[in-house]
Amino acid sequence: MTSAAAHGLEVRRLAAQLLRTSVERRLTVEDAISGNREAQALELRDRAFLSSLLLTSFRHKGEIDAILAKLLDRPLPRKSGPARDILVLGVAQLLFLQLAPHAVIDLAVRCAKADRNALHFSGLVNAVLRKVAAGGAGLREGLDTPRLNTPDWLWTRWVKHYGADEARAIAMAHADRPGLDISFAGGVGDWRDVLGGALLPNGQLRLPAGHAAVPELPGFAEGSWWIQDAAATIPVRLLGEVQGKTILDLCAAPGGKTLQLAASGGEVTAVDLSEARLGRLRENLRRTGLAATILAADVLNPNLAGEWDAVLLDAPCSATGTIRRHPELPYLRDEAQVRELAGLQRRMLRRAAALTKPGGMLVYCSCSLEPEEGEMRIRGFLADTPGFEIVPASGNWLPQGAAKPEGWVRTLPSMRYGEAQGMDGFFAAALRRRA
Numbered sequence: 001m002t003s004a005a006a007h008g009l010e011v012r013r014l015a016a017q018l019l020r021t022s023v024e025r026r027l028t029v030e031d032a033i034s035g036n037r038e039a040q041a042l043e044l045r046d047r048a049f050l051s052s053l054l055l056t057s058f059r060h061k062g063e064i065d066a067i068l069a070k071l072l073d074r075p076l077p078r079k080s081g082p083a084r085d086i087l088v089l090g091v092a093q094l095l096f097l098q099l100a101p102h103a104v105i106d107l108a109v110r111c112a113k114a115d116r117n118a119l120h121f122s123g124l125v126n127a128v129l130r131k132v133a134a135g136g137a138g139l140r141e142g143l144d145t146p147r148l149n150t151p152d153w154l155w156t157r158w159v160k161h162y163g164a165d166e167a168r169a170i171a172m173a174h175a176d177r178p179g180l181d182i183s184f185a186g187g188v189g190d191w192r193d194v195l196g197g198a199l200l201p202n203g204q205l206r207l208p209a210g211h212a213a214v215p216e217l218p219g220f221a222e223g224s225w226w227i228q229d230a231a232a233t234i235p236v237r238l239l240g241e242v243q244g245k246t247i248l249d250l251c252a253a254p255g256g257k258t259l260q261l262a263a264s265g266g267e268v269t270a271v272d273l274s275e276a277r278l279g280r281l282r283e284n285l286r287r288t289g290l291a292a293t294i295l296a297a298d299v300l301n302p303n304l305a306g307e308w309d310a311v312l313l314d315a316p317c318s319a320t321g322t323i324r325r326h327p328e329l330p331y332l333r334d335e336a337q338v339r340e341l342a343g344l345q346r347r348m349l350r351r352a353a354a355l356t357k358p359g360g361m362l363v364y365c366s367c368s369l370e371p372e373e374g375e376m377r378i379r380g381f382l383a384d385t386p387g388f389e390i391v392p393a394s395g396n397w398l399p400q401g402a403a404k405p406e407g408w409v410r411t412l413p414s415m416r417y418g419e420a421q422g423m424d425g426f427f428a429a430a431l432r433r434r435a
């Protein structure tokens with residue numbers, strides 16, 4: 001075997017292993033890769049390919065399962081080791097990454113032969129993947145792909161809360177790899193000439209999917225910009241003018257919103273529980289030359305005291321608004337987690353309110369599509385907390401249809417933004433504490 005083929009085999013072997021680890025241990029693809037020593041030892045390019053194999057397999061999981069069900073006489077037995085994951089990865093490469101069939105099938109068969117349980121299924125792997133290569137895109141005809149690629153628990157929720165048409169539009173938006181949204185501390189300036197991409201109504205640039213690796217893009221290493229989904233820029237803007245004000249950024253890491261606040265002239269205190277994630281926030285501040293005070297603390301700890309002109313709470317959530325970027329999430333989360341997180345968000349919001357000065361602003365946000373983590377949170381808060389009122393969101397920089405009559409903002413992955421299509425699903429509400 002050539003050294004390129006040996007590398008290719010190693011990446012596929014790891015992909016089959018991590019596909020399973022990710023679901024079994026409920027780890028995002030990013031965390032599964034960063035927690036695996038062999039994956040970390042790969043060259044940057046191989047690691048990027050590994051990530052693409054996993055993300056593509058999860059993005060199209062429902063339709064891949066349906067295609068395999070058609071081609072297999074019966075489900076593979078439990079003792080077939082990674083054989084099924086090898087097949088899933090094979091279909092992903094043949095139908096969605098359009099890789100050369102000969103190499104895909106050869107490496108899949110080698111991968112099966114290298115495992116003592118999957119070994120007995122290497123002939124089956126060969127036969128099934130040959131059929132997939134021969135059938136090509138025709139195998140997808142007639143499949144209801146948005147429905148298949150959305151697990152029941154999420155489909156039912158979205159139909160209930162957004163209606164059948166919008167649920168379908170959301171699921172369709174998840175089929176595409178998202179672009180890269182870039183924020184600039186001092187405005188976009190000449191960066192469009194350098195980076196290309198589309199100018200968004202909020203002054204960001206959006207590069208299409210398939211751009212170069214982020215560290216290799218001009219201006220990244222020098223700290224001229226940072227990455228932030230267009231929807232994620234909304235909560236800070238809802239705080240209004242922050243120049244010279246004291247801002248408490250709760251649940252701040254890795255710091256997209258901290259950078260945005262610091263770049264707008266706020267005196268920011270950034271709080272997060274996770275030292276590891278705060279390390280990324282520190283690195284982001286260092287790279288961009290922006291300043292914030294960093295505090296490693298639990299938002300729920302009563303020792304965190306004081307009063308700030310403005311408080312931002314970007315609560316931990318199910319993150320179902322980010323499925324375009326993290327297509328594995330539907331298979332790692334469940335309803336019980338949504339309920340548990342909603343309870344945590346309720347307690348955090350109460351703490352955040354106590355830390356807001358009379359007359360000050362409080363913004364609550366979450367990157368979730370689930371109403372328990374957004375609309376219901378704020379309805380409950382307003383009912384329990386008489387000293388706060390909602391400040392209705394407005395501005396022509398908001399995506400069309402995102403500002404709701406209740407005064408809050410709801411974005412969906414299916415929304416257009418200026419000339420661009422799609423954004424993360426976010427909820428954000430601005431509240432004022434009465435003086």
Ligand SMILES: C[S@@+](CC[C@H](N)C(=O)[O-])C[C@H]1O[C@@H](n2cnc3c(N)ncnc32)[C@H](O)[C@@H]1O
Pocket residue numbers: 250251252253254255256257258271272273274277297298299300314315316317
């Ligand atoms: C949605 S992420 C924050 C994203 C961040 N605001 C940004 O813009 O980059 C939620 C964060 O909440 C933090 N977190 C979770 N529970 C916490 C707690 N009890 N106290 C403080 N931070 C917490 C997590 O470590 C995570 O970094």
